[in-house]
Amino acid sequence: MSDADANFDRIVAYARKNHPFYAEWLGDKKFAPILTRRVFQENNDRILNGHPVTGTSSGSTGVPVRISMSPKRRALSNALSARYTSWLGGPLVRSQIICPRGRYPELELDVNSPVERQIDWLIERYEKAGAVVLVTYPTNAALLAQEIIERKIDMSFLQRVGLISESFDQDQRAYVQRAFPNALIWSTYSAIEFGLIAGQCPHEPNFYHIMDDCFRVEVVDDNDRECAEGETGRVVITDYFNEWSPLIRYDIGDLAVRGVCPCNLISHPAFAAVLGKVRGALKHRSGRRVAFAQLLSALRGVPGIKQFQVVQEELERFTVRLVMDQRREEQIAAAFETHFGYRPQLTFEYHDFLAREPSGKFHRSICRV
Numbered sequence: 001m002s003d004a005d006a007n008f009d010r011i012v013a014y015a016r017k018n019h020p021f022y023a024e025w026l027g028d029k030k031f032a033p034i035l036t037r038r039v040f041q042e043n044n045d046r047i048l049n050g051h052p053v054t055g056t057s058s059g060s061t062g063v064p065v066r067i068s069m070s071p072k073r074r075a076l077s078n079a080l081s082a083r084y085t086s087w088l089g090g091p092l093v094r095s096q097i098i099c100p101r102g103r104y105p106e107l108e109l110d111v112n113s114p115v116e117r118q119i120d121w122l123i124e125r126y127e128k129a130g131a132v133v134l135v136t137y138p139t140n141a142a143l144l145a146q147e148i149i150e151r152k153i154d155m156s157f158l159q160r161v162g163l164i165s166e167s168f169d170q171d172q173r174a175y176v177q178r179a180f181p182n183a184l185i186w187s188t189y190s191a192i193e194f195g196l197i198a199g200q201c202p203h204e205p206n207f208y209h210i211m212d213d214c215f216r217v218e219v220v221d222d223n224d225r226e227c228a229e230g231e232t233g234r235v236v237i238t239d240y241f242n243e244w245s246p247l248i249r250y251d252i253g254d255l256a257v258r259g260v261c262p263c264n265l266i267s268h269p270a271f272a273a274v275l276g277k278v279r280g281a282l283k284h285r286s287g288r289r290v291a292f293a294q295l296l297s298a299l300r301g302v303p304g305i306k307q308f309q310v311v312q313e314e315l316e317r318f319t320v321r322l323v324m325d326q327r328r329e330e331q332i333a334a335a336f337e338t339h340f341g342y343r344p345q346l347t348f349e350y351h352d353f354l355a356r357e358p359s360g361k362f363h364r365s366i367c368r369v
Contacts, residue, residue: 003213003217004212004213004353005073006281007216008216008238008240010240011239011240011241011243011246011248012026012032012248014135014243014246015056015246015248017241018049018120019046019047019049019246020044020046020049020244021043021047021049021273022248023244025043026248032248033204033249034220034224034236034248034249034250035248035249035250035251036251037250037251037252037253039334040065040250041064041065041248044065044066044123044193046244046305047067047245047246047332048066048244049244050246051068051244052068053066053067053068053069054067054074054260055067055068055069055192055193056192057124057191057192057193057227059093065193067192067193067242067245067247068244069155069242069244069245070242070244070357073241073242073243073244073299074242076195076214077194077195078194080195080196080214081195081196083133083198084188084199084212087199087202087209087266088160088184088186088313089184089194089202090156090157092132092133092160093129093130093132093133093150094107094131094132094133094134094135094160094162095107095109095122095125095131095133095134095135095272096109096134096135096136097109097111097121097122097135097136097140097144098111098135098136098137098164098165099111099216105155105362108281109121111137111140112135112355114149115143115147118140118144118145119144119153119155120149122134122155122158125130126157126158132157132158132159132160133158133159133160133161133162133182133322134158134160134161134162134180135161135163135164136161136164136355137163137164137165137166137362138163138166138167138172138187139166139362139364140362141161141163141172141176141312142172142175142176143306143307144179145175145176145178145179145180146179146306148179148180149178149179150337153181155179155180155181156180156182156268157182158180158182158183159182159183159184160183160185160186161176161180161183161184161185161186161188162186162188163176163185163186164187164188164190165189165190166362166363167274168187168274172300173205173276175183175300176232184202184210184218184296185205186199186200186205187200187225187272188200188208189256189274190209190308191252193237193239193247193250193252194215194239194247194252196211196272197210197211197215197217197237197251198210198211198217198270199211201261201263201266201270203263203265203266204261204262205264205270206273207259207262207270207271207272208270208271208274209261209266209268209269209270210268210269210270210271211268212268212269213268214239214240214241215237215238215239215240216237216238217235217236217237217269217273218235218236218237218239218249219232219233219234219235219236219256219257219258219326219360220229220233220234220236221233221234226260227257227258229258229259229260229272230257230258230259230272231257231258232255232256232257232273233255233256233257233363234251234253234255235251235252235253235254235255235256236249236250236251237249237250237264238250243297254274254275255289256273256274256275257271257272257275257276258271258272259271259272259273260272263348270340275292281369282295282310282312282365282367283312283315283367284315284341284358285316285340285342285344286338287315290339290340292365293308293337295310295336295365296342296364296365298335298338298339299332299335300332302328302332303325303326303328304324304325304326304328305322305323305324305328305334306323306324307320307321307322307323307353307354308320308321308323308324308354308364309321309352309354309362309363309364309365309366310364310366311364311365311366311368312365312366312367312368313364313368314368314369315369316342316345317344317345317347318336318344318345318346318347319346319347319349320332320346320347320348320349321349321351321354322348322349322350322351323350323352323353323354324350327350329350330344330349332348333346
């Protein structure tokens with residue numbers, strides 16, 4: 001038996017014995033069933049099993065959940081983050097433009113601050129504290145990059161730019177890299193329920209290495225069968241070490257692609273892509289899910305577009321929210337037609353600014369179907 005199988009069997013046996021919910025959920029089943037987010041929410045108190053809430057998800061899939069981790073399990077999360085930092089070359093002084101967490105106020109600036117203030121603050125942090133790492137959300141990094149490129153601001157002092165909490169597509173990488181020419185661009189795949197799950201390979205940036213000594217990570221299709229390499233599927237995770245709120249075969253609500261990283265330097269399995277929330281994947285009129293990445297790239301290439309958000313209200317009806325000076329509705333409609341193979345009904349809304357959620361995240365696509 002492999003270490004992974006032993007870890008899986010151990011947490012299943014522990015949960016079956018010590019948690020009322022899992023004693024019922026697992027019963028005498030030979031194989032643990034997939035735990036959906038909805039079932040988790042409906043049984044959240046039972047899964048907490050009397051332990052204190054240490055984290056609450058943002059509810060970006062529309063179903064927030066509460067989680068409990070022991071100090072020992074939280075220390076493991078910190079150790080995984082330190083492991084990933086070692087892959088990047090070790091710790092450096094950082095600045096974080098995020099939704100403030102209050103842990104290190106001198107390192108944090110509110111992501112809702114004006115972009116001009118963010119740039120000034122990064123320069124101040126470098127000059128006063130030697131901060132050469134920026135950590136922020138991908139959508140905010142894109143706004144920063146746009147301002148920096150347009151104003152020709154020298155940000156060559158930054159050595160790393162870390163992108164967290166939102167899905168990060170490779171089309172963004174080149175744009176962000178232009179603004180921060182000397183920076184290693186990295187991103188992670190994490191969740192409140194687990195902490196760091198996978199980190200982007202610093203050698204082969206298309207791949208994300210999974211912390212498989214702490215988690216069993218499955219990628220399954222709509223029939224709950226394991227996807228083959230290169231296929232897109234739902235991410236199902238088992239935490240081997242959270243005994244306060246066990247998560248066994250938990251469908252976290254994300255889409256990803258399994259792959260084999262060619263770096264040959266990091267001995268962990270990998271995702272070939274992390275596509276983000278199922279909520280953000282749009283639906284074809286046939287009913288199949290369509291990843292947003294291709295349409296995202298096309299919309300980002302529309303001249304003058306500063307911010308955008310696509311909301312699928314019905315199978316063939318969308319609201320497109322835009323921050324831009326000129327109207328280019330025909331070009332945007334053509335991008336939808338290319339993406340889907342037909343032209344859906346589009347309603348255009350124009351805004352001065354598209355606000356973030358209270359968590360600090362910004363979802364570029366929302367599927368309500």
